[in-house]
Amino acid sequence: MDIKHRISFNMDDKRIVSVLLEMGIDTKVVELPGNGGNLITILIYESDPNWDKTVKLISNVKHFVVYGEGDQYETLFSNNEVRNAEWLRLISNFEQGYPQPKALWPLKQQSYEILCPKCAIYNQTKPMRLAKEPHLGKKSFMSLIWTNELFCTSQAFQGLAEMNARGYEAWDAVINKTDQVLEKVHQLFIPNITSPGVLGKKDLQGINCPACGTIKYYPHMSGVMRIKREAFMPNTDFLLTHEWFGHGLLAWREILVSNRVAGLILDQVWQGVRFKVVEVV
Ligand SMILES: [Zn+2]
Structure with missing residues (x-):
């Protein structure tokens, strides 16, 4: 069993993106029109060795709560677990x-x-x-x-x-x-x-x-x-x-x-x- 998270947040400063990418985290950034800041979206599994570090990093720069707003998550099961x-x-x-x-x-x-x-x-x-x-x-x-x-x-x-x-x-x-x-x-x-x-x-x-x-x-x-x-x-x-x-x-x-x-x-x-x-x- 693993939980997949798609975490989205908006930030003016996108320095966090390079830190996430260096950690090997799947991170996408979209510049929003009209000085709307940057929409940052990361995809990560709780089994990822960098999961705790990533949550801490986001929480430090942006108020973020796991399973809270901005976190779309889903539990995935292996075929073995299903069987x-x-x-x-x-x-x-x-x-x-x-x-x-x-x-x-x-x-x-x-x-x-x-x-x-x-x-x-x-x-x-x-x-x-x-x-x-x-x-x-x-x-x-x-x-x-x-x-x-x-x-x-x-x-x-x-x-x-x-x-x-x-x-x-x-x-x-x-x-x-x-x-x-x-x-x-x-x-x-x-x-x-x-x-x-x-x-x-x-x-x-x-x-x-x-x-x-x-x-x-x-x-x-x-x-x-x-x-x-x-x-x-x-x-x-x-x-x-x-x-x-x-x-x-x-x-x-x-x-x-x-x-x-x-x-x-x-x-x-x-x-x-x-x-x-x-x-x-
Ligand atoms: Zn009713």
Whole structure:
């Protein structure tokens, strides 16, 4: 497990850049127009031997807090760590277009039954609507911007069926203007939801919806997500978390997949998703 940081800050004086570059840190500087100073962006992993030194250096010249403002971070897991985990979060890293009709999303559309107009939690009741057939390239999985619904190719569905994966359905998705069923992908619909079970909620910031009382947590970015064992249903390879994540009108449940599904995707080198380890406790 490693945590990747993309740290951005603005400074008039860019002397720090040469110090960072001498340390071998991936550093980019963009001069902003109109005497706007310099936007300095560095990419660094916590495993980098210069991590502590770098944080100290930035903190000395610019108020900087790790995991604070200006720090975009994400936890990355090796394939070995993924293969050794009992459950994983499946994260799409290939987004293709918006759910339709985009202009009315999410409050007025045909795919979701919106349960609360304030935080936009929902049940999906009808097929997702896309603007057109997606361009997948070499990807086997995709999602849409703003949503966490997962789509995959027939080849991926075939692989899942061959291993007798349980707990998913193949749903048609349609082209919004014509109602024509998409050919390149179907939605991998996950009907089952865990019981409440995400632990460490104190460390997860969230917002309590003033209208319905549902807590929506901010995206989980640091380390492993811990979930109580009794929250999982037996005999399934796919689940959604009971807990909602997102902010504003963005709302999603995290997709959980079993070790064997993650193993299949890694074995087949199917692209478009990556995994984050879940610790079952
Ligand atoms: Zn609400």
